[in-house]
Amino acid sequence: MLAHRLKPGDEIRVIAPSTSMLMIKEKQIEIAIERLKSLGFTITYGKNVYAHDALFSSTIEERIEDIHDAFLDENVKGILAAVGGYNSNQLLQYIDYQLIKANPKIFCGYGDISALSLAIYQKTGLVTYAGPDLSSFGVKEGLDYTMQSFLDATTNDSPYEMAPSSYWSEDPWHLEQDSRTYHEQDHYFVIHDGKAEGRIVGGSLSALNLLKGTEFMPSLKDAILFIEDDHETHPHRFDRELQALLQSASASEIKALLIGRFQTDANMTIGALQHIIQTKAELKTIPVIANVNFGHVQPFATLPIGVTATIYAKGTETEILIEQNEY
Numbered sequence: 001m002l003a004h005r006l007k008p009g010d011e012i013r014v015i016a017p018s019t020s021m022l023m024i025k026e027k028q029i030e031i032a033i034e035r036l037k038s039l040g041f042t043i044t045y046g047k048n049v050y051a052h053d054a055l056f057s058s059t060i061e062e063r064i065e066d067i068h069d070a071f072l073d074e075n076v077k078g079i080l081a082a083v084g085g086y087n088s089n090q091l092l093q094y095i096d097y098q099l100i101k102a103n104p105k106i107f108c109g110y111g112d113i114s115a116l117s118l119a120i121y122q123k124t125g126l127v128t129y130a131g132p133d134l135s136s137f138g139v140k141e142g143l144d145y146t147m148q149s150f151l152d153a154t155t156n157d158s159p160y161e162m163a164p165s166s167y168w169s170e171d172p173w174h175l176e177q178d179s180r181t182y183h184e185q186d187h188y189f190v191i192h193d194g195k196a197e198g199r200i201v202g203g204s205l206s207a208l209n210l211l212k213g214t215e216f217m218p219s220l221k222d223a224i225l226f227i228e229d230d231h232e233t234h235p236h237r238f239d240r241e242l243q244a245l246l247q248s249a250s251a252s253e254i255k256a257l258l259i260g261r262f263q264t265d266a267n268m269t270i271g272a273l274q275h276i277i278q279t280k281a282e283l284k285t286i287p288v289i290a291n292v293n294f295g296h297v298q299p300f301a302t303l304p305i306g307v308t309a310t311i312y313a314k315g316t317e318t319e320i321l322i323e324q325n326e327y
Contacts, residue, residue: 001101001104001124001125001126001127001326002104002127002307002326003077003104003105003106003107003126003127004077004104004105005154005155005156005157006041006077006078006106006154006155007040007077007155008039008040008041009040009041009042010040010041010042010077010078011041011042011043011044011075011076011077011078012036012041012042012043012044012076012077012078012079012080013043013044013045013046013070013073013076013078013079013080014043014044014045014046014049014080014081014082014134015045015046015049015063015066015067015070015079015080015081015082016046016048016049016050016051016057016058016063016066016081016082016083017063017066017067017081017088017091017109017113017116018057018081018083018084018085018086018087018088018112018113019056019057019082019083019084019085019086019112020049020050020051020052020056020057020058020082021045021049021050021082021083021134022050022052022056023056023082023083023085023135024082024083024134024135024138025138027138028135028138028139029134029138030138031137031138031139031140032134032135032136032137032138035137035138035143035147036137039147039151041078044076046065046066046067046069046070047065047066047069048062048063048065048066049066049082055086055087056085057085057087060090060091060094063091064091064094064095067079067091067095068095068096068099070105071099071100071103071105072099072103076105077105077106078105078106078107078108078154079105079106079107079108080108080109080132080133080134081108081109081110081113081116081133081134082133082134082135083133083134083135084109084110084111084112084113084133085111085112086112087112088112088113088115088116088207089115089207089210089211091116092115092116092119092214092216095116095119095120095123097120097123097124100120100123100124100126101123101124101125101126104124104126106129106154107120107126107128107129108128108129108130108131108132108133108150108154108302109129109130109131109133110130110131110132110133110136110203110204110228110294110295110300111133111204111207111230111296112204112206112207113133113203114130114202114203114204114207114208115203115204115207115210115211115216116128117129117130117203117305118201118203118207118208118211118216118217118218118305119211119216121218121305121306122215122216122217122218123215123216125306126306127304127305127306127307127326128304128305128306129153129154129302129303129304129305130202130203130226130294130302130303130305131149131150131153131154131300131301131302131303132146132150132300132302136298136300139298141180142167142169142180142182142298142299143298143299144299145165145293145299145300145301146298146299146300146301146302149162149293149299149300149301149302150302152302152322153302153303153304153322153324154302156324157324157325158324159321159322159323159324160321160322160324161319161320161321161322162292162293162294162301162303162320162321162322163320164185164186164187164188164292164293164318165185165293165299166184166185166186167182167183167184167185167299168182168183168185168261168293168297168298168299169181169182169183169297169298170261170263170264170296170297170298185291187316187317187318188289188290188291188292188318189270189289189290189291190287190288190289190290190313190314190315190316190317190318191273191274191277191288191289191290192277192283192284192286192287192288192313193287193313193314193315194256194285194286194287194311194312194313194314195287195310195311195312195313196224196255196256196286196287196310196311197224197255197308197309197310197311198222198223198224198254198255198256198308198309198311198327199222199223199224199306199307199308199309199327200223200224200226200303200304200305200306200307200308200309200322200327201218201219201220201223201224201225201226201305201306202223202224202225202226202227202228202258202303202305203226203227203228203305204227204228204229205227205228205229205233205238205241205242205245206229206233206241208227208245209241209244209245212244212245212248213248217248218305218306219250220248220250220251220253220254221250221253222253222255222327223250223253223254223255224255224256224258224309224311225254225256225257225258226257226258226259226260226292226294226303227242227245227257227258227259227260228259228260228261228294228295228296229241229260229262229266229295229296230263230266230295230296231263231264231265231266231296232266233262233266233268234266234267234268235266235267235268235269235272235273235276238266238268238276239276239279242276242280243280246280246282246283251282252282254282254283254286255286255311256286256287256288256289256311256313257277257283257286257287257288257289258289258292258294258311258320259273259288259289259290259291259292260291260292260293260294260295260296260297260300261290261291261292261293261294261295261297262295263296263297270290273290287311287312287313288313289311289313289318289320292320303322304322304324306326306327307322307323307324307325307326307327308322308323308324308325308326308327309321309322309323310323
């Protein structure tokens with residue numbers, strides 16, 4: 001099920017289902033709002049976005065209230081997470097999925113928000129979006145690729161390509177905006193050649209493993225699986241968590257694997273990543289592409305969870321085409 005496309009004049013509701021919006025500096029919120037307004041959208045907030053507790057989140061009841069209110073409000077056409085965090089999986093058993101199914105809307109965020117996006121897709125069939133949150137739009141420079149991909153995914157039905165950006169930066173969104181470091185790139189890194197067509201499923205590797213074995217985890221059958229994680233995921237942990245995910249019942253039927261670019265602090269070298277992938281029997285016959293533009297770096301693409309994608313990988317040549325139709 002695809003929600004109505006966003007169009008100029010539409011209202012986007014910002015909610016904080018993980019960490020409180022207090023985590024974002026006021027200046028970055030101002031930049032984010034101006035940028036979203038420049039795209040033609042109006043912005044409103046859940047009433048609990050600034051609520052916070054000892055872990056810098058808010059109560060389950062407050063976060064659920066904001067989720068339900070956003071989906072129920074007929075004026076709201078899109079819902080954007082404020083920022084990620086660690087605890088959105090606390091909400092899964094309290095969400096009214098029938099309410100969401102009856103009021104389908106664009107829902108977008110990444111990182112910890114993956115738990116919500118995947119659960120909503122699994123329980124309702126609604127295509128959700130792994131893409132920028134409010135804090136992402138608050139990055140002052142280098143956001144053209146991110147913004148265009150968000151618009152490609154949420155404002156029209158045409159296929160679009162996740163081509164490599166010409167640059168990337170790993171500077172955290174909350175750091176000084178005028179002294180960011182950018183690196184050149186001209187291609188993704190192909191670990192296994194191949195072609196595939198399947199259904200886009202994925203998000204934060206940590207979040208996927210939180211859902212594994214629960215009613216909230218989508219099947220990986222025919223999946224174009226995409227995974228990413230933050231600087232805490234060093235090679236040993238990534239190896240362990242990827243293996244755990246591949247032990248899911250449907251993992252043997254994955255069609256392709258896309259891996260988001262790692263931050264430098266993860267200490268993931270190309271050699272280490274190649275070694276890890278080569279040890280996974282489940283991945284030996286499918287295309288695997290790494291350093292793809294999504295995850296905890298900038299810029300990054302928006303991926304619709306539940307639509308068809310086609311993958312081509314050979315040498316340094318890649319094509320990741322998002323078809324924009326339900327698989």
